[in-house]
Structures are given as structure tokens and as C-alpha cells.
Amino acid sequence: MTQFPSRQEGLAKPTATAQWRSTVINATRGATSGDADASVRITPATVGLPGDVPWSVFKRTLHGGRQQGVELITIDNGNMQIDIIASRGMGVLEVRRGD
Numbered sequence: 001m002t003q004f005p006s007r008q009e010g011l012a013k014p015t016a017t018a019q020w021r022s023t024v025i026n027a028t029r030g031a032t033s034g035d036a037d038a039s040v041r042i043t044p045a046t047v048g049l050p051g052d053v054p055w056s057v058f059k060r061t062l063h064g065g066r067q068q069g070v071e072l073i074t075i076d077n078g079n080m081q082i083d084i085i086a087s088r089g090m091g092v093l094e095v096r097r098g099d
Contacts, residue, residue: 024059025071025086054078059086 024040040059044051055077062070071086072093083093 024057024073 024042039061040057042057044053044055056074058074058076060072060074062068062072070088073084073086075082075084079097081094081096083095085091085093
């Protein structure tokens with residue numbers, strides 16, 4: 001059995017942090033239900049957090065040809081951007097770092 005140290009043994013006490021949750025894409029609703037073509041952008045300003053760390057989550061629906069209706073989610077943590085093809089098995093399309 002694994003033993004975890006108690007707080008008295010040096011673990012920091014949990015601090016109060018702001019929590020915010022939003023559903024960007026929902027498989028149970030399907031790609032065509034609701035307003036599937038709507039873009040979604042979540043930033044510190046949208047959730048009422050200070051913008052000292054520039055992060056964002058952006059969902060958009062691609063149009064034209066074979067990409068028609070494909071949902072692309074870009075996660076940016078300020079240092080790295082990850083593009084995820086949400087409607088094609090959550091595959092990672094591209095990872096970028098820096099400018």
C-alpha cells in the first residue's frame with residue numbers, strides 16, 4: 001500500500017484558486033446540432049481572470065473541400081500552441097513553440 005506524506009510532513013496546503021469550466025465541444029450533441037459553425041474563444045478576460053499569463057482556447061469550424069465541417073481547437077498557453085482536430089479523433093495537427 002502506498003503511503004502519502006501528511007501536510008505536517010511538508011506538503012503545502014491547498015490554496016484557493018479560481019475555477020472556471022466551459023464545454024468547447026460535445027460529442028453527445030453531434031457536430032451538426034445547435035450552432036456548430038460558431039467560433040468559441042476563451043481568454044483570461046472572458047473568464048474574469050488577470051491577464052498576466054497570455055493563454056487562450058479557440059475553437060473554429062473549417063469550411064471548403066475535404067475540411068468542410070471539421071472542428072479545430074487551438075490551445076495556447078503563452079509559450080506553445082497546440083492545434084487539435086476535434087472532429088477527427090482529437091488528433092494533434094500541429095504543435096508550435098515561440099513566436
